[in-house]
Amino acid sequence: MKKVLTVLSILGLCSCSSDNSVLTEQTFFLVMTNIQTYPEEYVDKTLTFDCFTYELKSTDNVTYTCGVRQCSSGFGCKCGKDTIIGFILNSDKELPAPKNQYDNTNDKAWIHVTGKLESSDKKTISIPAADGTSEDVQFLSFNVSEFNVVEDYSSLHHYVDK
Numbered sequence: 001m002k003k004v005l006t007v008l009s010i011l012g013l014c015s016c017s018s019d020n021s022v023l024t025e026q027t028f029f030l031v032m033t034n035i036q037t038y039p040e041e042y043v044d045k046t047l048t049f050d051c052f053t054y055e056l057k058s059t060d061n062v063t064y065t066c067g068v069r070q071c072s073s074g075f076g077c078k079c080g081k082d083t084i085i086g087f088i089l090n091s092d093k094e095l096p097a098p099k100n101q102y103d104n105t106n107d108k109a110w111i112h113v114t115g116k117l118e119s120s121d122k123k124t125i126s127i128p129a130a131d132g133t134s135e136d137v138q139f140l141s142f143n144v145s146e147f148n149v150v151e152d153y154s155s156l157h158h159y160v161d162k
Contacts, residue, residue: 023049029071029160032085039120039140046116047142050156051086052108053098059126059134064088065095066139067113070159085160087142088123089113096149106158110150115143 021042023031028049035042051067058064068086089095096109118141129135150156 020046043117043120048114050112052110053096054101055098088139089142089144091144110153112148112150113144115145118143
């Protein structure tokens with residue numbers, strides 16, 4: 001029952017119908033947190049959101065293009081400090097290359113994305129950790145049906161925490 005109420009509460013925070021969710025600046029973090037926790041609730045629903053492109057390179061040299069925001073949620077890394085929250089992006093079209101992905105700046109390669117979760121299964125990726133070891137992170141895969149480059153990202157924030 002708590003799970004259902006949580007999902008309904010979070011869905012009430014975004015502009016959505018039963019098959020469509022638009023994540024806004026005000027709802028991005030909460031809805032993304034909910035998607036990470038209950039991905040099965042979002043499979044086959046259209047999601048629209050703004051994110052920046054980010055390349056994630058695994059320890060076995062596979063590069064994944066992701067759509068993310070930076071956050072302090074503890075999602076992803078084992079250090080529990082700032083990390084990223086988002087998806088592995090699958091697109092038939094070439095996505096913009098990341099820009100300043102490691103810098104604490106809003107000057108990133110921003111895109112407005114629409115698509116659907118591939119499934120509720122998370123992909124585990126082993127990445128180099130800051131302490132020289134490796135760690136596993138998990139990402140959901142998102143099938144991009146369309147995207148636009150965001151030219152004026154002044155109203156967007158690369159770092160979200162509420």
